[in-house]
Amino acid sequence: MSKKFKIGAMSLFIAIALGVSGCSSQSDQSAGNDITTLRFSHFWPATSATHKDIFEPWARKVEEESDGRLKVEIYPSATLSSADSTYESAANGTIDIGSQVQGYSNGRFPLTQIAELPGLSNSATQMNCMLQTLYDDGVISSEYEDTHLLFMMGTGPGGIHTIDNPIRKPEDLKGLRMRRPSAIAGDIIESAGGTPVGLPVTDLYTSLQRGVLDGLSLPWDAVGAFKLNELVNTHTNMPFYSSAILVTMNKDKYESLPDDLKKVIDDNSGKEMAAVAGKVFDGEDDKFMAEAKAKGDIMIDIPDPLSDPAWKGPLEAGTKKYLKDVEDLGLDAQTVYQKAKEASTVCES
Known part of the structure; x- marks a missing residue:
């Protein structure tokens, strides 16, 4: 076999090999694109x-x-x-x-x-x-x-959770710095006499530790998920917002x-x-509430605050303020509120 033939054969082999490799790579890339x-x-x-x-x-x-x-x-x-x-x-x-x-x-x-x-x-x-x-x-x-x-x-319903400050009536919130999860909860906390503070949930643990906050308003699942149950020890189970x-x-x-x-x-x-x-x-609400009870935390239950003489006023004031704020934006707050009430009834069953 001549040297020239050997070189040509080798070149052809390399070209075929590269072609196969190229086709394989292109196929893999095509599959990846899917x-x-x-x-x-x-x-x-x-x-x-x-x-x-x-x-x-x-x-x-x-x-x-x-x-x-x-x-x-x-x-x-x-x-x-x-x-x-x-x-x-x-x-x-x-x-x-x-x-x-x-x-x-x-x-x-x-x-x-x-x-x-x-x-x-x-x-x-x-x-x-x-x-x-x-x-x-x-x-x-x-x-x-x-x-x-x-x-x-x-x-689930958001309650009030504090460190050594039992909240039985609105007056108990006076002077307390309470983290608000939303404008609605903030309006209600303010109506009850507390000072609402806006903080992301990821900052709550250190804020409680440092005394920046006296308490917070959250549903039980979030209290447990962010390990806040390690710090708070008094709980007002009151469905004043979700x-x-x-x-x-x-x-x-x-x-x-x-x-x-x-x-x-x-x-x-x-x-x-x-x-x-x-x-x-x-399920998480039930679990973390049970854990708090088991470790001896103070539990205050106000299952129907809108019928409670002490809490009815602040909750209604907070509701009216929020609906008015939405109406001031040119939106039909009352119709949506009525639709929400209807959906609430249907979804209760």
């Missing part, structure tokens, strides 16, 4: 039931039903977006999916937050059903038009999906997911 990764941001810790029992199972179900073509990467503890800007991050595409408490963006969801008012909800299950109903019926859907809403969530929570997706990202993958997302959205979340939140 996988859509969705970045999901929220502020709860990775140890919380919200992360482990709501979001992680949701992500697994989406991945399984898409045959692996959708991959969900979850970023807990506000590592990808701050707790108060997650909705806007989903709207502008910084993240693909996000979950946020509406009350953290003060004034952004005024109609939705009407559902947080006293007397409308006594459990997370009822709250979730009520919120999802109001959205599905078009009562509050206009507030989410810049994203693709997946499902609504809501907490917090609305959203789970939403970037609209362009959703629209970019093929129809069969949109269906996977749709099949894991809406009332069924709202019901799942409600059961998780209610």
